Amino acid sequence: MTKILVTGATGQIGSELTLVLREKHGGENVVAAGHKKSPHPRLAETGPFVTLDVTDRAQLEKVVREYSITEIYHLAAILSASGEQNPGLAWRVNMEGLYNVLEVAREAGISRIFWPSSIAVFGPKTPKENTPQDTILSPTTMYGITKVAGELLCEYYHRRYGLDVRGLRFPGIISSETPPGGGTTDYAVEIFYAAVRGEPYTCFVRPDTVLPMMYMPDCLKATLLLMEADPRCLRYRIYNVTGLSFSAEELAKEIQKRVPGFRVEYKPDFRQAIADSWPRTIDDSAARADWGWKPDYDLPKMVEAMLKALRRRKERGEL
Numbered sequence: 279m280t281k282i283l284v285t286g287a288t289g290q291i292g293s294e295l296t297l298v299l300r301e302k303h304g305g306e307n308v309v310a311a312g313h314k315k316s317p318h319p320r321l322a323e324t325g326p327f328v329t330l331d332v333t334d335r336a337q338l339e340k341v342v343r344e345y346s347i348t349e350i351y352h353l354a355a356i357l358s359a360s361g362e363q364n365p366g367l368a369w370r371v372n373m374e375g376l377y378n379v380l381e382v383a384r385e386a387g388i389s390r391i392f393w394p395s396s397i398a399v400f401g402p403k404t405p406k407e408n409t410p411q412d413t414i415l416s417p418t419t420m421y422g423i424t425k426v427a428g429e430l431l432c433e434y435y436h437r438r439y440g441l442d443v444r445g446l447r448f449p450g451i452i453s454s455e456t457p458p459g460g461g462t463t464d465y466a467v468e469i470f471y472a473a474v475r476g477e478p479y480t481c482f483v484r485p486d487t488v489l490p491m492m493y494m495p496d497c498l499k500a501t502l503l504l505m506e507a508d509p510r511c512l513r514y515r516i517y518n519v520t521g522l523s524f525s526a527e528e529l530a531k532e533i534q535k536r537v538p539g540f541r542v543e544y545k546p547d548f549r550q551a552i553a554d555s556w557p558r559t560i561d562d563s564a565a566r567a568d569w570g571w572k573p574d575y576d577l578p579k580m581v582e583a584m585l586k587a588l589r590r591r592k593e594r595g596e597l
């Protein structure tokens with residue numbers, strides 16, 4: 279019987295991934311764990327919810343034991359921009375959290391773990407176009423450092439203890455349900471909220487900033503595909519994946535085609551330097567070859583779907 283624990287379940291990815299996993303495995307078999315005391319009703323009503331701090335190993339052990347957990351999706355983390363504002367917190371949550379998950383998993387005989395890495399593992403010395411799977415990992419942010427160390431730790435636990443840890447180097451994730459918190463790619467989500475609310479948007483990166491991105495349905499599809507893949511097909515533990523790449527200005531123009539009069543101005547802040555240190559496009563051919571990865575959304579299709587989803591939320595009075 280599969281019993282799943284999702285940490286960071288109230289976050290941008292966790293809030294949607296938990297629901298998809300619950301549909302697949304049954305609500306009672308997917309435990310959502312979050313830092314917040316009161317999660318969104320959708321999370322609380324469709325299955326168990328526990329308050330969990332991943333830096334507290336005893337607490338994590340207790341949840342794993344109590345619910346007889348067999349798989350963990352470990353999503354709890356501090357993102358890149360917040361990490362630059364509080365590097366110590368990013369180190370603690372991202373490193374101690376992952377270490378605790380891996381240790382508890384080893385002891386409890388957990389069969390599989392999913393852990394998201396990020397394009398933040400790359401740095402200024404990494405090739406920016408078509409960034410390969412195997413390349414220079416020399417990030418300049420604390421978040422990136424924790425992701426590189428995390429990848430190495432996952433590989434170590436796999437090699438040394440045979441733990442089946444799998445991960446994806448996610449690009450910026452664009453979604454309409456739960457906003458991201460504290461990332462560098464957040465502008466690509468915030469801009470939609472402003473457009474749908476009928477407000478102008480002040481973008482915190484330059485118009486020519488190009489970053490790799492992915493729409494949430496593709497993010498969920500990639501996660502499930504990787505986790506369902508035959509272990510014999512996996513040449514890597516952690517894979518490059520991408521959906522699409524565009525500049526902030528291209529995104530604004532694509533929205534303006536559908537929201538006439540929408541105004542965007544650009545006031546780059548400290549997050550520009552982070553964005554400039556990351557790749558513009560990603561080579562995800564290893565993921566395509568090994569487990570059949572292929573994204574469904576291009577820029578117009580993603581913009582169309584985002585506006586539709588957020589307009590629906592606005593009609594329901596949620597925005």
Ligand code: SER
Pocket residue numbers: 357358359395396397398421448449450451460461462463464
């Ligand atoms: N979206 C993340 C961030 O900007 C990248 O992993 O921090």
